[in-house]
Amino acid sequence: MTSISAGTWVEIESVVLSPEERAPTVPDDTKQTPYIMWVSGFLAEDARVGDTVRVKTIIGRELSGKLVRVNPNYTHSFGKTVPELLKIGTEWER
Amino acid sequence: MSNRDNSYAAVMARKNEIMKMSTGLDYDVYAHSPIAFDYERMMGDTSYTMEDVVRIQRETKVGDTPLFELHNLTKAVRKISEPGKGARILLKDEAANASGSFKARRAAVSVFEAATKGYKGVIAATSGNYGAAVASQAVQRGLKCIVIQEVYDSRGVGQPEIVEKGRKCEAYGAEVIKLTVGPELFYIHLLTLEETGFFNSSLYTPFAVKGVESLGWEIGNQVKDRYGKAPEAVIITHAGGGNLTGTARGLLAAGCEDTRVVACSVDLSGLHMASDHDFNRKSFTTGHTGFGVPFATWPDRADVPRNAARSLRYMDEYHLVTQGEVFYITELLTKLEGIERGPAGNTSLTAAVALARQMDEEEIIVVQETEYTGAGKHHNSQLSFARENGIEIRRGDPKDNIPGKTIVIPERLDQVWGRAQDIENLRKSYLRNAARTHPLSDWDEGDVSFLAKDLKTEQGWIRQQMEQMNGE
Numbered sequence: 039m040t041s042i043s044a045g046t047w048v049e050i051e052s053v054v055l056s057p058e059e060r061a062p063t064v065p066d067d068t069k070q071t072p073y074i075m076w077v078s079g080f081l082a083e084d085a086r087v088g089d090t091v092r093v094k095t096i097i098g099r100e101l102s103g104k105l106v107r108v109n110p111n112y113t114h115s116f117g118k119t120v121p122e123l124l125k126i127g128t129e130w131e132r
Numbered sequence: 133m134s135n136r137d138n139s140y141a142a143v144m145a146r147k148n149e150i151m152k153m154s155t156g157l158d159y160d161v162y163a164h165s166p167i168a169f170d171y172e173r174m175m176g177d178t179s180y181t182m183e184d185v186v187r188i189q190r191e192t193k194v195g196d197t198p199l200f201e202l203h204n205l206t207k208a209v210r211k212i213s214e215p216g217k218g219a220r221i222l223l224k225d226e227a228a229n230a231s232g233s234f235k236a237r238r239a240a241v242s243v244f245e246a247a248t249k250g251y252k253g254v255i256a257a258t259s260g261n262y263g264a265a266v267a268s269q270a271v272q273r274g275l276k277c278i279v280i281q282e283v284y285d286s287r288g289v290g291q292p293e294i295v296e297k298g299r300k301c302e303a304y305g306a307e308v309i310k311l312t313v314g315p316e317l318f319y320i321h322l323l324t325l326e327e328t329g330f331f332n333s334s335l336y337t338p339f340a341v342k343g344v345e346s347l348g349w350e351i352g353n354q355v356k357d358r359y360g361k362a363p364e365a366v367i368i369t370h371a372g373g374g375n376l377t378g379t380a381r382g383l384l385a386a387g388c389e390d391t392r393v394v395a396c397s398v399d400l401s402g403l404h405m406a407s408d409h410d411f412n413r414k415s416f417t418t419g420h421t422g423f424g425v426p427f428a429t430w431p432d433r434a435d436v437p438r439n440a441a442r443s444l445r446y447m448d449e450y451h452l453v454t455q456g457e458v459f460y461i462t463e464l465l466t467k468l469e470g471i472e473r474g475p476a477g478n479t480s481l482t483a484a485v486a487l488a489r490q491m492d493e494e495e496i497i498v499v500q501e502t503e504y505t506g507a508g509k510h511h512n513s514q515l516s517f518a519r520e521n522g523i524e525i526r527r528g529d530p531k532d533n534i535p536g537k538t539i540v541i542p543e544r545l546d547q548v549w550g551r552a553q554d555i556e557n558l559r560k561s562y563l564r565n566a567a568r569t570h571p572l573s574d575w576d577e578g579d580v581s582f583l584a585k586d587l588k589t590e591q592g593w594i595r596q597q598m599e600q601m602n603g604e
Contacts, residue, residue, distance in 0.1 A: 054311075054320065059140060061316050068314055068408040071286035075320065076310040078302070095307040097253065097276040099328070112299045114292045114508035117516025122527055122541050126460060127467025131544075 041084050042108055049078045049110040050093055050103030077101055078110050136326075143322050151437060154325040154332035156249050159437040166570040168582035169438050171445075175381075178338045180241060182385055185346050189240045192272045193230035195346050199354040199498070200225055204468040209488050212546040219364065219491035221484050222498045224351055227473055230272075231300070232504030234347055235265035238335060238374060241343035243269035246331035252276060253330035257321040257435060259283070259294050260418045261503055266333045267304035277306040278330065280321050284312050285411045292517050293417050293475075296508025313411045318435060335374050336434040336441050344378020345385060351498055352386025362388040364495040365487060369479040370395035370450070371423035373431055373443035379500055380446035392448045396483035396550070397424035398476075399452040400535045412521050413536040415455050415514040419476040424450075428558050430565035444555075444562060444587050451483040453550035454533035456541040458482045461548065462511045474503035475511050486549050515539065559587045563597050572601055 042048065055061075055073035079093030085105055092102045125131045136142075143150075152158055162169040180188075189195040202221045210218030229236035239256075243266060246254045253276030256266040263279035270277035279301040283290045290298075301308045309324070311317055325332055334340060348366070355363045366383060368376045380393045398420040403410040405422040414420065428447070431439040458475060461482040466472050481499045488497050507513060519525050524538045530547055532540045542548055566583065575583075575598065584591040 055140060055316060060314065061140065061319070063406070064314055064316075065404050065407045068286075068406055071312065071408055073314055073316050074284075074312045076284075077307065079307075096302070096305060097278065097307045099278075099307060112295065114290075114295045114299070115513065116507055116510050117292070117513040118519075120512050120515040120519070120525070122525055123459070123463050123512060123515065126463040126541075 041086055042081060042105065044081050044083050046081045047078060047109055048081050048091070048093060048105055049076050049107035050091060050101065051076050051106045052103035076106070077103070081105070138323060140316065140319055143319055143326070146326070147322060148437065150322050150326050151332065154330065155334070155337055155436065157337065162438060164578045164582065165574070165576070167566045168579045171442065171585070174438065175338050175342070175440065178342055180339070180342050182345065182349055185241055185342055188244045189237060189343070189346060192240050192269055194236045194240045195229065195350065197228040197350070198225045199223070199351065199358075202469050205464065205485070206488070208468060208545055209485055210493065213489045216493055217489060217491065218493055219488040219495040219497045220493075221488050222355065222363070222496060223481065223502060224347070224498060224500045226347070226477070226501040227504045231261070231265045231268035231304070233261035233265065233477070234344065234375065234501045234503075235260070235262040236268065237343040237347055238262065238340040238378070239265035239269040239333065239343070242266070242333045242337060242339040243273050243275060245339045246333060247273040247275055249331070251329070251331035253278065253328060254333040255280065255321065255325055255328065255330045256333045257317055258335065260297060262335055263306070263308075264297060264300040264304065267301045267306035270306070271304050276330070277304070278309065278324060278328065279306045280309045280317060280324065281311065282313060282317050283310040286312060286408050289412055291412055291417055292508035292513045296506065299508075313406065313408045315406050321435060332435070334435045335372055336436045336439045338440040341374050341378045341381075341440040344374055345382035347500060348379035348382020348384075349386045350382070351379070351500055352383050352388040352391070355496060355498065356386070359496060362391050363498045364491065365392040365394055365497045366500050367394040367396055367451075367480040367484050367487065367497060368500050369419040369476060370397050370443060371418045371420065371427065372434070373427045373439070373441035375501070376443045377441045377446055393446050394483065394487065395424070395428075395443060395447050395450040396480045397421045397450075397452055398458060398479050399454055402534075403536045410536060413523065415518050415539065416458070416476055416479075419479045421452065425558070429561040432569070442586055444559060445585065446588065447555065450553040450555050450558065451486070451550050452553050453479060453482040454530045454540070455535070456533050456539045457530045457548050457550060459511045459515060459539070460542045461485060464545070472505050474505040474509045475514060477501045477503035482548060483550050485545065559589060560597060562587060563594070563601065567601060572598060
């Protein structure tokens with residue numbers, strides 16, 4: 039696995055609460071899963087994916103967690119064609 | 133920081149002191165009992181007049197948004213209505229605010245307050261447009277911003293709308309803490325407030341609700357100036373209650389005492405809001421009954437000790453619509469009126485169609501917000517994502533919608549009806565919740581008087597209900 043250079047924009051993950059530690063009010067399906075958080079920041083020192091690392095977030099806070107993504111990005115879109123929407127409000131349906 | 137105990141239980145136990153430190157408000161001074169408090173004094177103590185609110189908001193690109201008349205949609209509604217029916221439908225284009233939604237109003241005053249009090253940063257716990265609004269306002273006031281957001285289910289899958297809202301927060305330079313499903317978001321919120329000493333830019337402080345008052349006030353004045361009278365009805369997408377509370381207070385400030393204040397939510401009954409499984413089976417992340425009903429029937433479940441957003445105090449009616457109906461109307465708005473707007477804001481537009489049909493032609497109904505749309509938020513993204521997650525999507529009678537299972541998009545405008553929710557049942561439910569917080573036997577004159585005001589009803593009705601509850 040390649041080393042990621044300090045200063046790279048990465049995402050870290052940490053388990054905030056294990057399933058046993060979860061709030062009493064949580065429904066059963068949720069209670070079986072750990073409570074996890076992710077934050078992005080600039081990597082403090084060279085590391086590899088999976089290492090426990092420190093980052094500085096965009097506002098300069100220092101946080102630590104497991105390095106899970108390098109250069110995290112967004113890929114959400116307008117989705118696939120939804121045929122059910124196509125004719126609404128057009129001459130096909132007036 | 134620390135030899136502080138940061139376990140879940142220990143942090144939750146420090147809730148009140150963290151709130152005091154992070155809002156600069158001592159809520160105890162307003163308390164009469166565990167349920168009753170001096171609401172108007174709390175709102176008044178913010179000392180922001182309407183002129184202040186407007187001035188603060190203009191400084192940061194908020195407010196003075198256009199009010200459009202939806203001529204083509206009104207015409208379409210009249211075509212399917214009885215003769216003489218079909219009210220004029222107006223739309224307040226709140227997408228024009230910085231950050232693209234009315235939430236900018238709510239964030240503007242809150243962030244101004246934080247800056248005035250000398251806080252270095254602000255924190256908002258929200259999966260919604262509010263995070264982006266706080267981030268946008270914070271950057272303009274030179275404050276740091278952290279947004280705490282529930283984004284993913286345990287498979288790591290994020291609802292596209294929530295993912296987009298997170299992106300927008302980061303676009304404005306905020307640190308975004310992304311979490312899996314669960315109410316423990318509040319724990320992270322408290323912990324982060326404590327660690328940073330930042331201001332709690334909660335949706336539910338008096339500052340946040342004050343910020344929305346300008347929306348109702350603008351609507352009242354714009355309608356009066358243009359049409360020479362107050363609107364007969366204003367319809368408000370309802371979730372946590374701040375939108376409705378602030379708008380209604382603003383309408384009153386503009387002298388619109390007789391305007392009907394109508395709440396509207398998307399009906400998601402049957403889906404559990406804290407369920408990992410249900411999380412990605414809903415196509416609306418806000419403006420739905422999962423927030424709307426619990427917050428109406430017990431506002432003091434928020435991230436502040438006394439919630440400034442108290443919807444039943446101002447609500448005259450509460451209308452529910454289905455996901456399929458909102459998607460239909462969202463598409464129709466685009467095709468008939470030539471504007472693309474986000475889905476949740478169109479919840480109230482959907483109910484407006486149903487209500488306009490029952491109102492006279494000379495009457496005016498105002499849909500009081502829109503929100504921006506785009507990748508992730510667009511109704512096409514939502515429907516495509518729903519289908520990928522096993523939800524059946526088809527055209528038909530919207531009565532066949534089953535939240536989490538089926539989205540039925542109407543075939544014709546005359547199928548868009550939604551349904552009215554019994555508001556008296558909501559009031560009764562509120563009273564049962566109040567009795568859980570403060571035993572019925574301990575309710576005194578002050579409690580009864582508070583409850584009557586908080587439920588927009590008479591003290592006699594409260595007493596009658598108390599007798600019935602005693603007998604149960």
